[in-house]
Amino acid sequence: MSKSTDGQDLTLVGPGTVMGEMMRQYWIPAALSSELSVDGDPMRLMLLGEQLIAFRDSSGRVGVLDHQCPHRCASLFLGRNEHDGIRCVYHGWKFDVDGRCLEMPNVPPPQDFKEKVRAKSYKVRESAGLIWVYMGARAEAPPMPMLxxxxxxxxxxxxxxxxxxxxxxxxxxxxxxxxxxxxxxxxxxxxxxxxxxxxxxxxxxxxxxxxxxxxxxxxxxxxxxxxxxxxxxxxxxxxxxxxxxxxxxxxxxxxxxxxxxxxxxxxxxxxxxxxxxxxxxxxxxxxxxxxxxxxxxxxxxxxxxxxxxxxxxxxxxxxxxxxxxxxxxxxxxxxxxxxxxxxxxxxxxxxxxxxxxxxxxxxxxxxxxxxxxxxxxxxxxxxxxxxxxxxxxxxxxxxxxxxxxxxxxxxxxxxxxxxxxxxxxxxxxxxxxxxxxxxxxx
Incomplete structure (x- = not known):
């Protein structure tokens, strides 16, 4: 490998990059737990080149989702954090911390297909006063690092x-x-x-x-x-x-x-x-x-x-x-x-x-x-x-x-x-x- 190729593989971290995909296998500390309050404002979160939003729901759980609503791609940063979910202000679609679509209020009930829609979400844990995110593809996340x-x-x-x-x-x-x-x-x-x-x-x-x-x-x-x-x-x-x-x-x-x-x-x-x-x-x-x-x-x-x-x-x-x-x-x-x-x-x-x-x-x-x-x-x-x-x-x-x-x-x-x-x-x-x-x- 050339030095220039080595440099790219070492430094670039976005989706699909050599280093970025390796890092996604680990739990990643992303923010202080204190930065998110129950039903508080969503927070923009840039992590490994991905634009995400983080929020704490009514039950105290933290969600980390792709910032774009899977309906028309408006940013969920503008969303309403309410009643155990984040609601997109564009058409009212609502998502829980796991990305499940809970409501489609602009769609007539016979045509509702919320069970088929998910916002991209990542697994989250809290430890040492920090919010941790697992961005890998495993269905079951690996253990936390024993630092x-x-x-x-x-x-x-x-x-x-x-x-x-x-x-x-x-x-x-x-x-x-x-x-x-x-x-x-x-x-x-x-x-x-x-x-x-x-x-x-x-x-x-x-x-x-x-x-x-x-x-x-x-x-x-x-x-x-x-x-x-x-x-x-x-x-x-x-x-x-x-x-x-x-x-x-x-x-x-x-x-x-x-x-x-x-x-x-x-x-x-x-x-x-x-x-x-x-x-x-x-x-x-x-x-x-x-x-x-x-x-x-x-x-x-x-x-x-x-x-x-x-x-x-x-x-x-x-x-x-x-x-x-x-x-x-x-x-x-x-x-x-x-x-x-x-x-x-x-x-x-x-x-x-x-x-x-x-x-x-x-x-x-x-x-x-x-x-x-x-x-x-x-x-x-x-x-x-x-x-x-x-x-x-x-x-x-x-x-x-x-x-x-x-x-x-x-x-x-x-x-x-x-x-x-x-x-x-x-x-x-x-x-x-x-x-x-x-x-x-x-």
């Missing part, structure tokens, strides 16, 4: 959403590119600014770590390692989980629970859904304290524009491509903030959006520090093409428990110990969140 963060009680979770104007893969690859932290986020910080033993100290004392990378049942994982003077090795472990999840290493491994979904809205818009839980709820280097007592410069809070009803009107940041992410050139020149862009999340956002809507991979010159990126691309391509060419079900669809073996974070280990052995040892002693079925089996 550890989904087992944390909702009161102990932090869930955030942020839209990014770029292809999903660009955003995801920023999460598995660990060496950028020492520049993009902390290029203006010295190692001595951190207390001894602080996990962020290593990322600025050695800004060119070495890596170990391997494929896993759930996707790929890396360990970025930096040797210590006392015979210990400092590791930052992180994961890519099929089809679009990352687990980032920005806290102590022992109690760090994180899952980040890079959900494609379409080919050029992505919704980042971040789930943090447990004792280290929401812990990232963006809240890390320096010796001075303050946080890392550039770790200001994230500001949002008001949500609108547009297809791309939800969870948009104030700092965006239209205002150059509010870059402060004086802060950049004075080295107050390495990038001049406040907020660590927006620093990531700026560089990935600056690549263009879909980056041309043929222009890249990947370095040894990009080994996790190249291995993850290969893992994605192999899984997606195997499903397209032979129907091979990708890992984690039916065997959803494989995701529970992924845990990210930083730790110290004996430098002589094999990295995967050290990982398994740390996993045994980490604070884990388990599904009730797992707890009962122990």
């Amino acid at each position: 550890e963060a989904l087992f944390v009680p909702e009161q102990d979770l932090t869930v955030t959403i942020l839209q990014r104007e770029a292809n999903w893969l660009q955003g995801l690859e920023g999460d598995i590119d660990t060496s950028h932290f020492g520049f993009l986020h902390a290029g203006h910080i010295n190692p001595d600014d951190f207390e001894e033993g602080h996990p962020a100290r290593h990322t600025v004392s050695n800004r060119a770590p070495e890596y170990k990378v391997t494929e896993t049942d759930w996707g790929t994982m890396y360990g970025a390692f930096r040797p210590e003077t006392d015979g210990q090795m400092h590791w930052r472990m992180a994961h890519f989980c099929l089809p679009f999840w990352t687990q980032t290493p920005n806290a102590d491994f022992a109690d760090h629970v994180v899952a980040k979904a890079w959900v494609p809205m379409d080919d050029t818009h992505t919704m980042l859904i971040s789930i943090y839980g447990g004792r280290a709820k929401g812990a990232t280097y963006s809240s890390s304290k320096l010796k001075s007592g303050g946080g890392i410069p550039g770790a200001d809070g994230l500001d949002y524009l008001p949500n609108t009803t547009d297809w791309f009107g939800r969870w948009r940041p104030v700092q965006n491509i239209g205002n150059d992410w509010q870059i402060d050139r004086e802060a950049q020149r004075s080295n107050k903030i390495y990038t001049g862009i406040r907020n660590i999340v927006m620093q990531d956002q700026a560089v990935t959006e600056s690549m263009g809507p879909i980056v041309d991979h043929t222009k890249e010159h990947l370095a040894p520090s990009d080994v996790m990126i190249s291995r993850t691309r290969r893992r994605l391509l192999n899984a997606a093409r195997a499903f397209a060419n032979s129907g091979t079900v990708p890992s984690g669809v039916d065997d959803a428990e494989v995701f529970f073996n992924a845990r990210a974070g930083s730790y110290y280990a004996d430098a002589k110990l094999d990295w995967l052995e050290a990982y398994q040892d740390k996993l045994k002693t980490a604070i884990r969140w388990r599904a009730p079925s797992q707890q009962a089996a122990e």
Whole structure:
């Protein structure tokens, strides 16, 4: 395959595309449960290039349907959410959350054929404060992914959403590119600014770590390692989980629970859904304290524009491509903030959006520090093409428990110990969140 073909297969997600069809085999987080109220306004929902509407009916159930009414294709976004169904305002046809036509009030009863009409609908579940959608063709949906963060009680979770104007893969690859932290986020910080033993100290004392990378049942994982003077090795472990999840290493491994979904809205818009839980709820280097007592410069809070009803009107940041992410050139020149862009999340956002809507991979010159990126691309391509060419079900669809073996974070280990052995040892002693079925089996 050529690089250009690889690029298309990796990035395009609409119906019938190689990557899009593979992603449709999994449950996809699509919105916060709190975004829909009983008998409230329908919401436009763009997911994998499909224009959908979501609504919560009188019984509290969520429906996700094609936005076009199957009668004359008027948008159900204009519809009346009433009495356990969504009613098209054009001719009054009414549909339930499963797409069944309940009423055809403009058709004489002898000619009524509502039992033969269905709006295109998708299966829906709610978990971890999120609405999940299954867009595959199976009559019975697969199990939910057993990501550890989904087992944390909702009161102990932090869930955030942020839209990014770029292809999903660009955003995801920023999460598995660990060496950028020492520049993009902390290029203006010295190692001595951190207390001894602080996990962020290593990322600025050695800004060119070495890596170990391997494929896993759930996707790929890396360990970025930096040797210590006392015979210990400092590791930052992180994961890519099929089809679009990352687990980032920005806290102590022992109690760090994180899952980040890079959900494609379409080919050029992505919704980042971040789930943090447990004792280290929401812990990232963006809240890390320096010796001075303050946080890392550039770790200001994230500001949002008001949500609108547009297809791309939800969870948009104030700092965006239209205002150059509010870059402060004086802060950049004075080295107050390495990038001049406040907020660590927006620093990531700026560089990935600056690549263009879909980056041309043929222009890249990947370095040894990009080994996790190249291995993850290969893992994605192999899984997606195997499903397209032979129907091979990708890992984690039916065997959803494989995701529970992924845990990210930083730790110290004996430098002589094999990295995967050290990982398994740390996993045994980490604070884990388990599904009730797992707890009962122990």
